[in-house]
Amino acid sequence: MKKLINHTPSSANQVLLGLLPFAILLIAYMIGSDARLAINPSDKLLPSFGQMGEAMYRLAFEPSRRTGELVFWQDTLSSLMRLFAGVGIAAIFGLCIGVLTGALPILFASFAPLLTVISLIPPLAILPILFIVIGLGEASKITLIAIGVAPFIARDIQRRTQEIPSEQLVKAQTLGASTPQILIRVLLPQVMPKLIDAIRLSLGAGWLFLIAAEAISSTDGLGYRIFLVRRYMSMDVILPYVAWITLLAFLIDYLLSAINSRLYPWNAEGKS
Template identity: 30%
Template sequence: MTLSTEIATLPQQAGRERSRPARPLPVAAISTLTVAAILGLWSLASAYTLVSPVFLPSPRQVVLALYNLAVKGFVDATLAEHVGASLIRIFGALLASIAIGIPAGIAIGTSRVGRGILDPVVEFLRPLPPLAYLPLVIIWVGIGEASKITVIALSMLPSIILSTSAGVRSVSKDHVNAARSLGASKGQVLAEVVLPSAVPSILTGIRIALGAGWTTLVAAELVAASSGIGFMIQSAAQFLVTDIVIAGIVVIALIAILLEYLARQIERRLVPWASHR
C-alpha cells in the first residue's frame, strides 16, 4: 500500500521541485519589502489625505519633526536630553535590580531557606503589571526620579532573579564534583564554578529585563515625569502634535532594538563558550 502511494506521489514531487525558484527569497529581503510597503501605504494615505494630517502626518513631516527634535527640542529639552533622561533611569534601575536580583537568585538557587523566603515574593511580583504598583510607589517614594527608578527596577527584578536561580541550578554536577575533588571549599565552588556557569543564563535574564524595563519606563514617564522620551510623547499628544508623537514612538522602537543588539553583542563577547557546552 505504501509502495503504491509512493509511486503515485513521486512524479508530482519532482514536478514541484522543478517549478521552485533556484534560490528562495531571504527572510531579510521579505522583511525589508514589508517595511517599504508600510511606508509606501503611509505615504499614499497622507498624500491623498485619506486621513486628516492631524491624525496621520506624512512620513516627511515625521522626519522633519525628528530633525527639529534633535536640533531645537520639544518642551524645554532636545531629543538627546529626553533620551538621556530615559537612559539614565533605565540603567540606574538595571544596576539596582542586578545588585538585588543576582544575590536573590543565588539564594533561591542554592538554598532551601532562600527559596522558601523569596519564591512567594517573586511569584507575587512577576505577574503584576508595573503600572499597577506605580501609584503606590509614588505615594511611598514621591514623584521624583526615585519612584521611576524603583518601578522600573521592580519590573526588571523577576526576570533577573529567575534567570539567575535557573542558571545556578543548571550547573553541571561533574563541574561541582571536579572542583571539590581538586580542593575547593564551599565558597570557592560557588565563586569559581556555580557563578561562572550561571553567567549565560544571567545575561539572558538581563536582556529580557532590559526589554521589560524599557516598556515600563515609557509607561511610567507617560504618567509622571517632566523629562524623558515617554513624557515627550505625552506632552506632544496633549497639543495634538502628532508628528512628534510618531517620531517619539520611532525613537523608542529604535532604542529598544539597539539595546537588544548591544545585549546580544555583550553576551557573545562575555560567554562565547555558552554555545559550546
C-alpha cells in the same frame, strides 16, 4: 518540486525578505498619508514624512525657548539614564537572589515562594505607592523599573543555576572548595551569559515601566514627550518618538548580544 517546508532562502534573500514587510508598511503609510492630506491638508492623524522631519528637526537641532536645551536629545539622555539605572539595579539583585536561591536548597525553600508571589504583582499597580513613599523624583521611576524587572531576572537565574550539573558541585567539593568558592568560581561564571540573556528579554518590560512612569510624573524623557504632545494630536512628534524608542531598543539588544558573544563565546556555541 521542492516542498516549501524544506526551502531555506540564501543569506541575501533572507535580508531581502526581512526588509520586505518594512517596505510594504512604509509604502502603505505613504499612500494613506497622501490620501488623507489630499482631502484635508491640516489632517494630523497621518502626517507626511516631510512634516515629521520638520518637527524632529525643531526638537533635535533648535534649542528650546524655555530651557535652551535640545529637547530630543535631552529626552533621550534622561530616558536612557533611568532605564540603565533601573535595569542595572534589577540585574544585580536578580543575579544575587537567583544564584543564592538556586544553589542553596535552604534558601530556595524559604524564599522561592515569596519570589514567585512578588513576580506576580503588576508593577504598575504599585506605582502610586512608590510616588507616596519615595516621591515624584527620579528615585520612584528607577525603583519601578527595578521592581518590575528584578523578579523576572531572579527567577530566570534561579532556574539556570539549578540546571548546572550537580557533578560539577561534587567535583568542586571533592577538591576542597567551600560554599562561597563554589558560588563564585563554579556557578557565577556559568550564569553570567544567562544574566545578559535575561536582561535582553526583560528590556521590553523595562521600557514599558519607564514610559509609564515618565508619562505620569516627569518633566523630560521620551515617554513624557509622547504623552505631553498627545493632547495636541501631534502625530508628527509621536510617531518619530515611537520609532526612535524602537531603534534604541534594537540597538541595546544588539549591543548586549554582541557583548555576550564576545565575552562568552562558549555560550553561543552551546546554543548552535
